[in-house]
Each structure stands twice: as C-alpha cells, then as structure tokens.
Amino acid sequence: MGLLGILVGLAVLIYFAFKGSSILIIAPLAGLLVAAFAGEPLLASWTQTFMPNAAQFVSQFFPLFLLGAVFGKLMEDSGSVTSIARFMTRKLGAERAVLAVVLAGAIVTYGGVSLFVAFFVLVPMAVELFRAAQLPRRLMPAAVALGTTTFTMSAMPGTPSINNAIPMPFFGTTPFAAPGLGLIASAVMLGFGLWWLKRAEAKARARGEGFGGLALDPAESVEKAAEDPIVRERATTSGAFDPAEIEHSEGSKDGPSIMLAALPIIVVVAVNLLMSFLILPRLDVSFLAEERWGGVTLAAVGGVWSVITALIAAIVTVIAINFRSVPVLRATMAAGAHASVLPILSVASLVGFGAIVAATPAFEDVRNWVLGIEGGPLVSLAVATNILAALTGSASGGLTIALDALGPTYMTIAQEIGMDPALMHRVAVIGSGTLDSLPHNGAVVTLLSVCGVTHKDGYLDIVMAAIVSALLALVVVIALGTMVGSF
Template identity: 35%
Template sequence: MLGNLGLLAGLALLIYMALRGVNIFIASLVCALVVAVTNGLMIPRTLLEYYPSGPLGAFSFAGKFFLLFLCGAIFGKAMATSQAAKSIALAITRSLGVKHTLLVGMSVCALLTYGGVVVFVVVFTMYPLGITLMREANLPKRLWAAATSVGAGTFTMTALPGTPSIHNVISASSLGTDLFAGGWIGIFAALIMGGLGMWYVEHGWRKARATGEGFVENAQDRRMEQLAGDPSEAPPWYLAVIPLAVVLGVIMLPRLLIALGDWSTSDSLLAETLRFSQVQPIIWPSLALIIGSLVCLVLFRGMRRKTGQVFGQGAEDSIMPLINTAAVIGFGGVVTQTAGFSQFAQWMLNADLPPLLSVFASASVVSAIVGSSSGGLQIFMQSLAPHYLEMGIEPEILHRIAAIASGGLDSLPHCGAVIATFVIMGLTHREAYKDMFAVTVAIPVIACLASIALLMALGMG
C-alpha cells in the first residue's frame, strides 16, 4: 500500500515541480528518491544503477541516442542560421495568405519536423515570424500555439513513416523494424490528427472572431519579433527546401531500391550500403541529417564563414533536449523496479482487452507518468513490448501503434514540450492549455483508437 502511494506521490510531485519550472533533472531525481524510499528500493542501487545506468537508466538512453540528437540539432541549427527555415515559412505564407494563418503555421511546422528539424528549433524559429501573421490576422496566440503544435508535435512526430524523429527510431531500434514500419496505418492516423486538429483550431478562430477575441501583444512578443531578421536575407525557397529533400531522400532511397530489386545475394558496395541502412535505424537517419547539414553549407554562402560556430552551437543545442528526455527516463527506470509497476504491467497483459487496445493503454499510461512521449515509448519498448510480440502482434504494427499511443497522454500539463512552448510564446496554462489538450492529447488518442479499430476490422489486431 505504501509503495503504491509512493508511486502516486512521486508522480504528483514530478508534475508539480515541472509546472513550477524546477530543473527536470533535479525534479526527476528527487521524485525517484521518493519512489525508492516508499517502495523499499536500496538508495545506492537507485542512485548508481536504476536511475543512471540500468536498462532504462538516464545515461543508458543518452548514450544510445546521443548521435541522433546531435545530428538533428546540428541540422536544425544549420536550417535556422542559413534562414532556410524562414524562407520556407515566408513562401508558404505568401502562397496561402494571412487569412489562412493557422494553416500556414501547421504546414510549415509539419514540413520542417518531417524533414528532420527538431521540434524546439521549429517552435522557436516559427514564433517570431508568427507574431507578424497573428497581428495582421488578429489571431489569438493560444490558437497559434495549438496550430503549430498540430504540425510539430503530433502526426509528424509519431505517425508518418520515414521521419527521423526519435519516436520512429526508438521503435525501429527496439523491434528490429525500419522507419517505414506500419506506414499505411500511420498515414491513416496522420490524416485524422491533421484534419481534426485543423478543424478544431479553425473552429476556435471563428468563435474568437464572434466574441471579439484577438491578438494581444506583450513585451516578449516585441523582443521575439526582432529575432526574425530581414526577410530579404533569406535564401530563395526553392533552395531552402533542398536540404529537407536531401534528408528525406537519403532515408527513403534505400527502401525504394530494395523494393525494386533483390539485393540479398549481391556483394556490391551499393548492396552492402542498402543492407546497412536497414539494420542501423540510429546511424542511418543520423547520417542523413549530417548530409543535409553539409548541403546547407554548400548552398548557403553565409554558412561557410561560420561552419565551426554553427556546428558547435548545434552540438550545444542537442544537450538539453537529450538530458531532459534522459532525466524522465531515469525516473521511469526507478519506477519500473517497483512492485506497483510490475503489478500494473501484469494487469495490463492479463486484462481482458484486445492486444492492440492493451498496447494503447500501456504506452499511454507510461507516457503520461513521465510526461514525455519519447521517454514513455522507450520505457514501454524495454519493459512491455516483448510480451506483446509473444502475443502475436506483428512488429511493424506494434512499432506504429505504440509510437502513436505514446504521443497522446504525454502532453498533460507537466509535459516539457508543452511548458517550453508556453514559455517561448509568453502564455500560461490557464490561457492556452485547453486548446493544447484538444490537439495534442484528445485528437491523437482518437486517431490511435480509430487506427486500432481499423486494424481489428481488417483482422490484423
């Protein structure tokens, strides 16, 4: 009884400390100690094994995925510094017009994140540009936050096949699948997330206009707007999209070549490269991101004079997202050692639920506990996924459904990405969380359940 109360207390304290802005490493370590003490775990093993270096330890995760975070951050820095990301945003804005401001925000964020630019870079890059759009359209900031989150934090993160997102890579590296696993069901879920998400924010904008609610500027907006710089310095859009196309091309080309021919018996360098791409779900997308960064250097002359600075800052930018994700996984590594977690796992595995619904519930709850979709997905893959494979779920289906499920309840109020988005935009949970909940929690849950229903109807679940 005390152990279960300790688990709840640790989770409640983690949520409270995250909302109060406490450093996530300090918060996760304190909460891990609360869980350890109330569950009778030895403190030395908690601090030296379960939290940092066990199978679900913070630094076990950080070591495994360091290269992907590093390459993704460098690519994001290259796209931001060269102003290629800005160029793409401006081109889409000119094409769609101010009256489609919400669609502009969603589309640009979706394109950039699907192309490999990390979410935090996209949000930080888009907001200074978005201020001008919101002012001209008289759009409430809470709806801009929701629209950009639809593009950057839902379907491109967990559902669409081929993306070098950490969620796609975690599933592939854990299950031995590739980045395109369960592609068709991912596209189905993505259409639901994107369609319902845009319907929600557009409906919200119509209601806001009817009630006289509009854009309210503050001092932070004026500071952020200065970061947008001079639009005339941005490269042409047709050059700006090339690095994104290169990243996706490097990831997708091996899959296409393998589909067109049998390379299993060939000893050529091309055949070896194709086989390497299929068995290296971390190294291959990392390589694609670095190639994209080098393309930025070739295309954008201003980048060449500060190559070392851009790559160095990108490397520094990778540290905090990696460490923050690792911290919540370290907390989860302690939680998984408790009797309460074992009881939860056994209850879920033995529950009278269809296997895919059990996957959805398990991945969702674990992601909710740690407030991180990538952290929750890693914990799920390490602790529960093998049991679902034994039940007969195909690895490709488990890959996609677990990834989609992890991107729902993760976005509760203590989610780091939600908090960071609100800080960047100068919003509070009271002002904007209702809309964020709708597009990043409720709608992804609906999409995942609809995908499971379709698979079950087809006899695949």
C-alpha cells in the same frame, strides 16, 4: 509498500518537474524513494540500475539528438526555416493564416527540424499573419502545435523524430513502420485539428474579437522564453533541443530561395527511404553478430542507422548550400551540438527512474494490470504509453520507460499471435504523443511563452488540436490494425 513507493516516486517527479526543478536531480531522487519503499539497496539502485539504463539510452540515441539539433540550428541560422515559412505565407496569404502556419510547421518538422527551433522561428511569422488577418492571437499556439507536435512527430511514415526512432531497437522496425496506418492517422489529426481551428476562427470573427495586443514584441518574447529557466527545464524533457542555445549564434540576414531551403528536407526523407529499403537490406552485416559489435541483428540497429545517415546527408547539404551565408558556421554547429546535451541527459534520467520502478517486485502487479487491460495488446500498449507520457510530461521519456519495461513482453505477444511489430511501433509512437501535451509539458509551456499567451487563453485549443486529434487518430489506428493488421 512497493506500490505505494511507485506512486510516491511519481508524485515527487511530477510535482518538482512542474515547479521547474532540474530533472537531472529529481529523477534519481524519485527513483531512490521508490527503491527505499521497496526495501531495495539505495546505492546499488542508483549505480547498478538507474545509471546503466540511462547510459544505454544515451548510447542508443545520442547520435540522433546530436545530429537533429545541429541540423535544426543550421536550418535556422541559414534562414532556411524562415524561407519555407515565408513561402507558405505568400502562397496562402493572410486569409488562410491558420493553414499557412500549420503547413509551414509540418514541412520543417517532418524534415527533421526540432520543434523548439520551429517554435522560435514560426511564431514571429504567425504574429504577422494573424495580425493581418485579425485573428485572435490565442489561436496561434494551437495552430503551431498542430503543425509541429502531432502527425509529423508520431504518425507520418519516415519522420526522423526521436519518438519515431525509439521503438525501432525494441521491435526491429524502420522509420516507415505501418506507413498506410501512419498516413491515415496523419489525415485524422490534420483534418480534425483544422476543423476545430476553423470553427474557433469563425466564432472569433462572429464576436469581432480581433488580434488583440501583445505584451512583448515577438522577438522579445522569443528571447524571454529562451532565457526562462523554468521553460528550459521543462522543454529539455520533452524535446531534443535546449532553448538556451537559440541565442548563441547568429543567423543569416537573407535566407536561400525556397528550392534551396527545401532541399535538405527532401534529402532527409529520400536518404531515410533509400537506407531503410534499398541500401541496408543489401549490406553484409553479419559482423554484427560478433560480441565486439554487441551481438545484435540489423533489425535492432538498422532503423537508427537510417535516420543517422539521413541527418548527416542533410547537414552536408545545408552546409554546402549556405556555406557563405551563415555568419559563423562554427558557432552555429557548436550551438546545435550543445543544445542536444541537456535534453538527452534529461530524458535518460527519466529512463533511469523508470528502470528502478521496473526493477521493484511491486512492478509485476503494474505489468499484470497493464497487460490485463481489455481490448488486446494494442489497447494496453496505447494506455501504457499514454499514462507514462502524461505523468512524465515527455513523449520520448514516457515511451522509453514503457518499452524498457514492457517492450520484450509485447514483442513476445506479437510473435505468439502473428501480429506485425510495425503495428505496435505505430500505436506506441502515436500513444506517446497524445496526453504528453498536458499543461506541464515542456513544449506546451515553451510555445505559450513564445506566443505571449496564457494557459487560460490558449490551452483549450491546444487540447483540441493536439490531444483530441491524436487520440482520435490512435483509436482509428487501433481499430484498423485490429481488423486488418499492419499496412
């Protein structure tokens, strides 16, 4: 009955999340269903299992959600994201429209801008480029997805994405875990994705397909998507920015120069690197062993500290550069702060659901099945994160559930066989960013909505550019990691 309860709970979670119901309500209800089938006390399961684990996720990662959302909103309202996108389009031109959109998305998201902020800024630019190049608009979502939801989210060393931060407390790693493998994975994702899109572009030109019409003006599509309650509910489980806050502030009419626009992104990467390898390792943090500081080691918190410091430095930089040009700075920062609340509570609710599942006696069978998957711990870890990210429609939620339940076990395995935890970090993050992009994923739903493209017209290219490319990269990383270890 316990295993049946887990399946029923997951089915309820998936069905109602797909319908656009609030995950804040669905997750505890689905968790209580799992507990009921397992014969566990319901109120205790909610207050003593669900809530403490959800609260722990909030306590660990809310600073990253908060700072990331504020930084993204500042970059949007200052016109910095627009300046970067326009620079790429000017340099590459309409004849390289796909590459321009991909690279613009990659630059801003690797610099810490939320992918949802990137969607709402990049898509109107992509419309102009694709229309000028007479490329079918159905390819726009795949181009944006390749640049924003693949290698800059899960593979690039040092990326400040939430997904890259989640394994750090479990494995004692830094944002730069397995940098060589991360770069190789990034090259695979980018290379395959561009190859597919170039192939699709050539076929479309051969058919004389053209751009096609738009049901709505790009600005109207952005506004409609931001106000759609179903888009909002799905988006907040798969990202760190609530789309409803997009319209709650006013942007600058004139963005900064490309050098000033890119400076905050450079600051994010540079400070992250300095904190990870130079500053934190030299600090005396012996006080962390005291009970009042949690009795932890630097390895458990250092990675998160690095990203927090990098984002703070970037926020200060973007404010200093654009202090006079952002119309209402306080409104912009408030919108960013508010945009972080619903996403972290939504993902924390998924984590609470996973905690109830992991606490049932039947989960031991699931654990044994996962650990028994042939191919070794890297393969089983990849399968676990893939499945949970696919089921929840959330890379961060699926990754956290997997590591909450199995992270200590994998850490023990790594110590026993002499495997670098950084390798597990990179495999887990890439694994969470593959099958999460199924049709019900919030990023997919939002992106298609903003582009004014249906699942029927645009989803196949998203599958190839965002899912298949990431799966290929995951296979390459596992193969190289198994043969030569982490590098």
